Amino acid sequence: xLIDRPKASQATVYVGCxxxxxxxxxxxxxxxxxxxxxxxxxxxxxxxxxxxxxxxxVSTLPGNASDLTLNGAVETxxxxxxxxxxxxxxxxxxxxxxxxxxxxxxxxxxxxxxxxSFATADARANAIISAVNHDWPLExxxxxxxxxxxxxxxxxxxxxxxxxxxxxxxxxxxAAALRPQxxxxxxxxQ
Numbered sequence: 773x774l775i776d777r778p779k780a781s782q783a784t785v786y787v788g789c790x791x792x793x794x795x796x797x798x799x800x801x802x803x804x805x806x807x808x809x810x811x812x813x814x815x816x817x818x819x820x821x822x823x824x825x826x827x828x829x830v831s832t833l834p835g836n837a838s839d840l841t842l843n844g845a846v847e848t849x850x851x852x853x854x855x856x857x858x859x860x861x862x863x864x865x866x867x868x869x870x871x872x873x874x875x876x877x878x879x880x881x882x883x884x885x886x887x888x889s890f891a892t893a894d895a896r897a898n899a900i901i902s903a904v905n906h907d908w909p910l911e912x913x914x915x916x917x918x919x920x921x922x923x924x925x926x927x928x929x930x931x932x933x934x935x936x937x938x939x940x941x942x943x944x945x946x947a948a949a950l951r952p953q954x955x956x957x958x959x960x961x962q
Contacts, residue, residue, distance in 0.1 A: 773940075774954065774961045776947035782824070783851045783945025787858045788841040789935035794832045796912040800920035801927040802838060803882040806830040808870060808928070811878060812861045813842050816854055823847065823854065834905045840935060848946055852953025855941060866936035868925035875925055883920055 777783075794802060810828035817823045826844030842861070846854045864870065889895055890913075899913050941959065943950060954961055 773942045774947050774950060775942070775944040777944050778946055778948070780848065780944075780946045782845045782847050783943050783950060784843070785826070785846050785851065785855060785858070786841060786843040786942040787855065787862070787939055788839055788843075788942075789862065789939040791830070791838040791840055791935055792931045792933060793836040794838050794906065795836070796906075796908045796915070797919055798927065798931060799832075799912060800882060800886075800916055800923045801931050802830045802832060803885065804875075804879050804920075804923055805840065805865065805928055805931060807878045807881055807885075808865060808875070809840060809842060809861060811874070812864075813844070813858060816844075816846075816857060823850070826854070826858065832906070836906055838931075840932075848949050849953075851943065851945060851950050852957045855943065855954065855959065856957040859939060859941075862932070862939060863936055865928055866932035868929045870925050870928070872925075879920065879923060882923075883917065886916055886920065 791802070791805075792798075806828050809830075813826040813828050816826050824845040826842055826846070829841045829843075830838060831841070832838045840862070842858045890899065900910065902908075903910050903912050943954070951961060
């Protein structure tokens with residue numbers, strides 16, 4: 773979807789898709805996915821200096837639905853290439869095309885983040901509430917470290933299966949400048 777903001781010097785880009793339903797045994801894979809997608813998306817800024825940062829988020833909702841979003845502000849001349857790159861990040865992750873060293877580093881980061889997230893009584897209480905809202909056993913958190921250690925690139929492929937090739941792209945920017953770029957990248961605009 774392209775929302776016109778005439779003469780805008782940058783565009784706000786959102787790429788999102790539905791992930792597989794969350795199950796307690798796969799919960800660590802969602803954290804790894806968020807960190808990996810965020811790492812890869814942030815590279816757009818490092819490589820081109822054309823963005824103000826692109827961020828990744830994975831949402832898990834009561835009922836166990838989940839989604840992945842990549843979003844950020846991109847300078848108008850780089851929007852077409854940036855959107856194509858964001859879609860290729862999702863495609864690569866859905867095929868398990870992730871460097872092993874990067875994957876292991878990100879998995880380690882997910883473990884550190886998990887341990888830090890239980891540093892306060894409020895955080896522990898929120899974890900219990902989250903388990904109740906999702907109808908997960910409370911042992912979900914006790915088993916998280918071993919499940920994280922068992923998370924592989926194939927784990928990412930499993931949770932991204934409903935996503936790849938079904939992404940929704942929303943862009944708010946100067947339609948006159950963006951339409952040719954996006955069509956050149958093969959995107960069908962609405």
